[in-house]
Amino acid sequence: MCNSQSESFFEKVYHTVRKIPFGYVTTYGEIAKLIGHPKSARMVGWALNKSEVILPSVPAHRVVNRNGLLSGKNHFANQNTMAELLESEGVKVVNNKVKNFKKYLWYPSKH
DNA sequence: TTAGTGACTGTAG
DNA sequence: GCTACAGCCACTA
Numbered sequence: 001m002c003n004s005q006s007e008s009f010f011e012k013v014y015h016t017v018r019k020i021p022f023g024y025v026t027t028y029g030e031i032a033k034l035i036g037h038p039k040s041a042r043m044v045g046w047a048l049n050k051s052e053v054i055l056p057s058v059p060a061h062r063v064v065n066r067n068g069l070l071s072g073k074n075h076f077a078n079q080n081t082m083a084e085l086l087e088s089e090g091v092k093v094v095n096n097k098v099k100n101f102k103k104y105l106w107y108p109s110k111h
Numbered sequence: 112t113t114a115g116t117g118a119c120t121g122t123a124g
Numbered sequence: 125g126c127t128a129c130a131g132c133c134a135c136t137a
Contacts, residue, residue, distance in 0.1 A: 009133075028119050029119065029121095032132090037133075040120095041118095041120055042117055042133085043117080043132070043133055043134065044118080044119075046117050046118070046133090046135080047118095047134085048118060063118080065119060071119080074118075
């Protein structure tokens with residue numbers, strides 16, 4: 001919202017991710033689309049990688065790829081951290097993948 | 112300044 | 125349905 005025009009790519013990503021409601025997940029592509037870079041989904045993941053250091057309050061575990069796969073889990077302290085965080089919010093994770101992915105999917109652009 | 116890197120996605124075969 | 129390839133852009137060395 002406010003002063004979004006002066007925000008950097010990073011900050012836009014972080015603000016969008018922080019809007020994801022408890023118990024929901026979204027995709028890199030959706031975030032990229034919302035901040036005006038629909039073809040730069042890779043950048044979103046990269047920004048989230050850095051988010052642990054720059055802004056730890058970003059719920060990066062709620063961001064997965066379009067298949068519902070926890071592609072970023074390897075970048076957490078432990079590879080189980082991402083799945084555990086999601087399950088603690090009521091999101092079922094099986095084989096590093098969100099079960100009923102569409103059920104938990106949240107579209108930032110529609111919110 | 113330049114080149115390499117990266118937690119992805121869409122399109123074509 | 126799956127696989128392979130190209131594009132995208134900010135940051136680091």
